[in-house]
Amino acid sequence: MNTVFVRRVWPVVALLAVGLAGCTAPTSPAESTGSASSASATSGGTSPNSSPASGGTGLAAVPGVVKELEPSVVTIRTPIGLGSGVVYRSDGTLVTDAHVVEDQQKHAYKTVQVQFADGSQSQATVAGVDDVTDVAVLKVDRKGLPAPKYATGSPEIGSLTVVIGSPLGLDETVTAGIVSGLHRNMPPSQESPHGAIDLLQTDAPISPGNSGGAVSDANGQVIGLSEAYLPPSSGAVAIGFVTPASTVTSVADQLLTNGTVKHAALGVVPTDLTAQIAQRFGLSTTTGALIVDVTPHGPADNGGMKAGDIVTSLAGTKVANVTDLLAALRKQEPGQTVDVTVQRGGSAQTLKVTLGDLGQQG
Structure with missing residues (x-):
């Protein structure tokens, strides 16, 4: 767009x-x-x-x-x-x-x-x-x-x-x-x-x-x-x-x-999961937000998220792309603990992540 x-x-x-x-x-x-x-x-x-x-x-x-x-x-x-x-x-x-x-x-x-x-x-x-x-x-x-x-x-x-x-x-x-x-x-x-x-x-x-x-x-x-x-x-x-x-x-x-x-922060670098990316890395899905990087000791890292995870849901909201992830995150507050569902390898996992404050990142 x-x-x-x-x-x-x-x-x-x-x-x-x-x-x-x-x-x-x-x-x-x-x-x-x-x-x-x-x-x-x-x-x-x-x-x-x-x-x-x-x-x-x-x-x-x-x-x-x-x-x-x-x-x-x-x-x-x-x-x-x-x-x-x-x-x-x-x-x-x-x-x-x-x-x-x-x-x-x-x-x-x-x-x-x-x-x-x-x-x-x-x-x-x-x-x-x-x-x-x-x-x-x-x-x-x-x-x-x-x-x-x-x-x-x-x-x-x-x-x-x-x-x-x-x-x-x-x-x-x-x-x-x-x-x-x-x-x-x-x-x-x-x-x-x-x-x-x-x-x-x-x-x-x-x-x-x-x-x-x-x-x-x-x-x-x-x-x-x-x-x-x-x-x-x-x-x-x-x-x-x-x-x-x-x-x-x-x-x-x-x-x-x-x-x-105050804005809730996840502490990740996401990118849209395209068909080309899925094919390149042998991924079984083209829906979700692919995590390219995770901030060390940040909210996602502390919650067990890893680079390569594909986020498909955050706080009960379906995530089909990066924009969905940001929109779901914007509705949360710093300090909240939310469920983050990720596709890792061939299985789905739901992790507990306590969100940080975007203003205090980096």
Whole structure:
């Protein structure tokens, strides 16, 4: 799956020439246009008087959502590009995607520049990042910011989505669509070494620079942050991914309280078990996550796992590939003891593994 994380925004002309390459955008010539009055909605056929409060439904609700939520969406500029963000708390706390505030080596900047919907700008401190979930928290020295409501549950498939951000440097751009799917997982990649787990899927257009911006429901409630999209070159049409609000709020609260986020760790290097690998090593199955390496004295090693094991189940969840393994692991807590079923040689074994904390590995 050739997924593009809405990383940095390249100049608009260059992007038109080479195709979309990320959810964050290198700085665009259009970035000087930005204020709330320059917003462009791609959701035609709406009533100018519709709003969440006025009972508008479908696309008729979009103008009201924009009026309510747009002041809470910001543009974030770094030395290598720009992305978007959303007010989290009125005390100057913002949230965005971690990759928006990181350099190409995934090192977080200490400070970034933030532009608000009214055109004013402030320097923001990067208060914390979590690369596993790709969520970051920023702090600006401003009070009384308009903090939106964040959803606590999953939206309904088919319900309205409104995306607000700064694609290609076009500040306060609005697109609309529907929730296309829930609980989408994406495998590890160079952009996302830990994979991307439990995402929402939407057909609302998402482009470079949208990353970290608000995705709302018809009531103006934030259901998540723009995360990634499949580019047209992959054969996809309008397939975008969103980090759910429940993940964003959980991670942001942990970063604000502790400075870190706890994630369960198994202490292994897995790879997908392909037919070619199975044939090469004479394996009897092509389903599961093949363990290439086990960290010495780590959780898996202490639990009896070995390189060459094929994980087929973790904590009662079937594992058909690495993405399944990561998704099952993400649901656990550090310190938990879980059953891990492995295929070793010609027999299956169930091992007891006490999980570690990813933040303390290595």
